[in-house]
Amino acid sequence: MTTRNRTKLAPVIGAVCATVLALSSSAAHAATAESDHADTLAALKAFQAAAGPGAAVHAGNGSDSWTLSAGTGTINANRPIKADEHIRIGSQTKTFTAVVVLQLVEEGRVSLDAPIDDYLPGVVTGNGYDGTRITVRQLLQHTGGLGAYTPSPGLKTPPSNPDGTFSLSTLVRYALDASPPVSAPNEGFTYSNTGYYILGMLIEKLTEQPVHKAVTERVIQPLGLPHTVFPAPGDRTLPTPAVNGYHGVRVGPLYLWTPVISYDPSLFSSAGAMISTLEDLSVFYRSLAAGKVLSAQSLAEMRTVRQMNAETAYGLGLMTHELPCGGTARGHSGGVLGYETFTLATDDGRFVSLVTNLLVQVGQRPDAQLLRLLDTALCEDAPQRDRP
Template sequence: MRQQIRVRRPAALCGTAIAAVLALSVPAQAAPADDHAATQKALNAFQAQTGPGAGVYAGDHTGSWHLSAGTGTVNTQQPIQPTQHFRAASQTKTFTAAVVLQLVDEGKVSLDTPIERYLPGVVDGNGYDGNKITVRQLLQHTSGIPTNNTPQPKPSPDGTYTLAALVRDGLRLPPASAPGTAWHYSNTNYQIAGMLIEKVTGLPVGEVITRRIIEPLGLRETTLPKAGDRSLPAPYVHGYKGGRLGPVFLWVDATKDLEPSLFNSAGAMISTQQDLTTFDQALLGGKVVSPAGLAQMRKTVPVGGGGDGYGLGLSSHNLPCGGTAWGHSGSAPGYISMTLVTPDGRHASVLTNAQIESPKMVDVLDSALCEQTALRGD
């Protein structure tokens, strides 16, 4: 469930049993290739390095279009569609941050108040002091809590996980830096934010996100699954684990591998490219949090070279054609995705159905978003 704007090492590949062999090389196209040739080329190159299939859903205020490469189900010709469900993973974080900002708007939470005031004793010990870590630092990943690449929380008797167990597991790792001094992407930050939401509202965080964001925006294809529910609603994109055997890839279905409570408010959401785009457009359009709250979400810190940044649950990405796009990425067993929108109405959402990272994902997003600028002659 790691943020994907920066290029990172490839995820681990392969499983012990092989389900099927990918034998598809011709990309399925859902829009005329001549209309979006550069983006189709970028998508093909991305898919060649990632999963059995890939898709991009893009457009501007005049309309939307989508392209695909490969397949959403191995051994078939079923291109990925923007209305199919998949695990949105860390795109969940933008929803969680938006709820916290709504609570800020309502005067129930303060961004620069230490988390200790809301969750006494939760962030404590092993070098941590909740009196020195603010709500803002949690949402911005500047709390000093490190990335936990090998989560080992203690499960409940039914095999699911509580937010408290996730947070305790994340805090078993010593701080990576002093609060406010460096950026370290960490699911633990957003699991603490989930606990904050539950403490302030008295309701499960999934129910709060549903009541405050999903239902008001009419995101009918977006859900936060209950603990223990590993299913995806139909229609869905099959997610895969894969490994190279000589010149071919072998794929194992990983669609139901993830126990959603293992990530909870940091990355359990199931959605579609269309719904995620609708949400990001509503957020950037001022329909989710107040103008002041949105301004806080868009205050970024650097996350590496290239000028990209991270705010409060929002990533910023500088486009090669000028301007900035906003959104988030997600990585979960079987899926990698990213959705970006611009203030002038352009949007692009990319998905592949294997957890194999590639820097070419950003190439697809840049092409789709900048294509609209080129067509207008800007």
């Protein structure tokens, strides 16, 4: 071999060695996380066995973070899900929407206890609805009595625009007509996407911007969330790297996965259109808990809750979960075609964000396994005095 050929090959050999070292380091880090967090790994495997092709959890305590994966992010391959891969976050979008509404409250442009009809006259009407009796607060907290509406591409969808996108005003009208009130305002809790479509319209009216731009400029960019996107209507792409989402069913030990169909994100808009990563979601909810996103008064309003069920209460776009090891974690869940997600953070810096790459059918959701996973991940990093 000539000296010249050695010179040409040196960078290539160096690059190969660097790649091998990086892969070895990554594998070693994963092995360390698995050994250090064996209880969470066991809970993750139990969750994944009842959920999608893959599942992952990204957690930590403010000074350290770690990621565990079970199953695969791509079927017919051995591809662990990573914390920096893009996922559709579904209803975790609602917390971002709520933050912008509360920013508008701080600016004196919205009153939480004013009727929505004051800002969007004639929008919430018909089919038994009266926007003069439903407040902004009630929309944020799902206590306005609005019926539940969940869009399904190709099925329960309003007429689209000629380019295949959906306008918020059309979504709202269709959802109100499809689902009559379930109670008088403030008489109960009913989780409803419709209220967050209406809040998206409120944001657009007051900011004079499309809701995706308002959330991007007011929340995503100021926090420096590099992998978080509120896609514009018509933008169906999922940035790379990405976790693949699937449809599927389980019957005992048997399962069938098929790739999720493409749909326009404007169908979910301010109720569930956003894209992020486990890492970015953790930063967002930790920043919110630390008072870096809203004023102390606004954060207190977000944390004023109504009970959803025995384990969870709901504030203004923010879920509250009491931990078995003591303390309170706050965040939001998300479910959209191909993905189920959940992120929680505590005031002392602990956090957990998880994903499975399947929207599990109602009635088959492994809720017990999910709660055990969240609790285990957060309580493993709890101060010793807070452990049960």
